[in-house]
Amino acid sequence: MKYIILLGDGMADEQLAGLGGKTPLQFASTPNMDFVASYGEIGVAGTVPAGFPPGSDVANLSVMGYDPRLYYTGRSPLEAVSMGVELDSDDVAFRCNLVTLSDEERYEDKTMVDYSADEITTAESGKIIEEVKARLESAQLKFYPGFGFRHLLVWKGGPPDGELTPPHDISGRVIGPYLPKGQIGEILLNLMRESAGFLPGHQVNAARTGKGLRPANAIWFWGMGKRPRMPKFYDRYRLNGSIISAVDLIKGIGICAGFNVVEVEGVTGTVNTNADGKVQAALDELGKGRDLVYLHVEAPDAASHRGELDTKIKAIEMVDRMLGRLLHELDIYDSYKIMVLPDHPTPLATMTHASSPVPFAIYSKGQNKKTNRTYDELTASKGLVIKAGHELMDYFVLGKTGGF
Numbered sequence: 001m002k003y004i005i006l007l008g009d010g011m012a013d014e015q016l017a018g019l020g021g022k023t024p025l026q027f028a029s030t031p032n033m034d035f036v037a038s039y040g041e042i043g044v045a046g047t048v049p050a051g052f053p054p055g056s057d058v059a060n061l062s063v064m065g066y067d068p069r070l071y072y073t074g075r076s077p078l079e080a081v082s083m084g085v086e087l088d089s090d091d092v093a094f095r096c097n098l099v100t101l102s103d104e105e106r107y108e109d110k111t112m113v114d115y116s117a118d119e120i121t122t123a124e125s126g127k128i129i130e131e132v133k134a135r136l137e138s139a140q141l142k143f144y145p146g147f148g149f150r151h152l153l154v155w156k157g158g159p160p161d162g163e164l165t166p167p168h169d170i171s172g173r174v175i176g177p178y179l180p181k182g183q184i185g186e187i188l189l190n191l192m193r194e195s196a197g198f199l200p201g202h203q204v205n206a207a208r209t210g211k212g213l214r215p216a217n218a219i220w221f222w223g224m225g226k227r228p229r230m231p232k233f234y235d236r237y238r239l240n241g242s243i244i245s246a247v248d249l250i251k252g253i254g255i256c257a258g259f260n261v262v263e264v265e266g267v268t269g270t271v272n273t274n275a276d277g278k279v280q281a282a283l284d285e286l287g288k289g290r291d292l293v294y295l296h297v298e299a300p301d302a303a304s305h306r307g308e309l310d311t312k313i314k315a316i317e318m319v320d321r322m323l324g325r326l327l328h329e330l331d332i333y334d335s336y337k338i339m340v341l342p343d344h345p346t347p348l349a350t351m352t353h354a355s356s357p358v359p360f361a362i363y364s365k366g367q368n369k370k371t372n373r374t375y376d377e378l379t380a381s382k383g384l385v386i387k388a389g390h391e392l393m394d395y396f397v398l399g400k401t402g403g404f
C-alpha cells in the first residue's frame with residue numbers, strides 16, 4: 001500500500017461576499033478534490049489543540065500524527081533542524097524574518113508593511129543576512145541564513161520565555177504594541193531596532209526599490225523555542241516516509257519524524273513554485289520503495305497572508321492539478337490511499353491563521369462513488385469529526401483513531 005498526503009497550507013477559509021457567499025475552496029475549480037470527496041471519506045479534524053497558537057508548526061505536527069501537547073517546543077527549532085543547525089539543550093532558537101517596515105522616524109511608530117519583504121528571494125536575503133551577521137552577531141547570538149525571508153537566530157543559553165508576535169499577524173498595523181516583551185525583550189528589541197537603522201541603505205534594497213519591489217529594511221524575531229524531541233514515525237506505523245516542501249519548518253518536522261527530505265529545484269513557497277517537479281519527486285520516492293509521501297504546498301497560505309484572493313484561488317487550483325496527476329499516476333499501484341487537506345484555515349478576511357477544524361478527504365484506490373459532493377469546508381463538516389487532529393494519521397493509515 002502506498003500513502004500520499006497532499007497538504008495545501010492554509011487552503012481552508014470562510015464564506016466571502018466577493019465570491020457570492022462561497023469559500024475559496026467552493027469557488028475554485030477543483031474536479032480532483034471533488035472526485036476524492038465523492039468517492040472517498042470526508043470529515044473535519046481539529047489540528048490546533050485549545051490554548052495553542054494556530055501555526056503551521058502546531059498544525060502540521062498534528063497532521064503528521066504527533067500530539068502538539070506532547071511534542072511542540074516552538075517553531076524555529078524545527079526550522080533549525082532542517083537547516084542543519086545543532087541546538088544544545090540550553091539554546092533558544094528564534095525565527096528571524098526579513099520584513100518591510102514603513103518610513104516613520106520613530107521605530108515604535110512604524111507599520112508592518114510586509115512580513116515577507118515582498119517575498120524576497122533566497123539569493124538576495126542571503127546577502128542581507130551577511131550584513132546582519134557582520135553588525136549584530138556576538139558570541140551568544142548567532143545568525144544563520146535560511147529560505148526566502150525566513151532566517152534563524154540562535155541564542156546560546158538563551159532565556160526561557162518571552163512574548164513575541166508573528167509579523168504575518170500584524171500586517172498593516174503599527175508595530176509599537178507588538179514589540180518583544182518578557183526577559184528577552186530588551187536585547188531582541190535592540191537588535192531589531194538597530195537593523196532598521198542600517199538595512200534600508202543595503203545595496204540589495206537599492207536594487208529592489210529600483211525594480212519597484214519592497215525593501216527588506218528590518219529584521220523581526222518570533223517563533224522561539226528549544227530543541228525538539230519526537231519519536232520516529234516508523235516506530236508507530238512501520239512506514240518509511242518522505243517529505244517534500246519549500247519551507248524549512250515542514251522539512252524539519254520531517255527530519256525529526258525520520259523522513260527522507262527531498263529537495264526539488266525551483267520551489268518558491270508561492271504560486272510560482274515548481275508544482276510539477278514536486279509531484280514528480282513524490283512519485284519518484286514511491287517508485288524507489290518509500291511507503292508514504294507528505295507533499296506540502298505553501299502557496300495558498302502565502303496568498304492568504306497577503307490578502308490576495310485571486311492568487312489563493314490559483315493556488316488551490318494548482319493543488320488540485322497536482323492531485324489530478326497523482327491520482328492518474330498512482331494507478332500503477334495495486335493499492336494506494338491519498339488524503340488532501342490543509343493544516344489550518346488562513347482566512348483572507350483576517351490574513352492570518354485560524355484554529356477551526358480543517359476539512360479532509362481520503363480516497364483509497366477502487367472505492368466506488370458514494371455521492372456527488374464537493375471538497376470544501378461546509379460539506380466536510382457533515383462528515384467524520386476527528387477532534388484531536390493527531391488522531392487523523394491513525395485513521396488514515398490504520399483505519400482507527402489514536403495517535404502518538
Ligand SMILES: O=C(O)[C@@H](CO)OP(=O)(O)O
Pocket residue numbers: 009055056057150168247301302305
Ligand atoms: O513561514 C512563515 O513565516 C509563515 C508565513 O509565511 O508560514 P506559515 O503561515 O505557513 O506558518
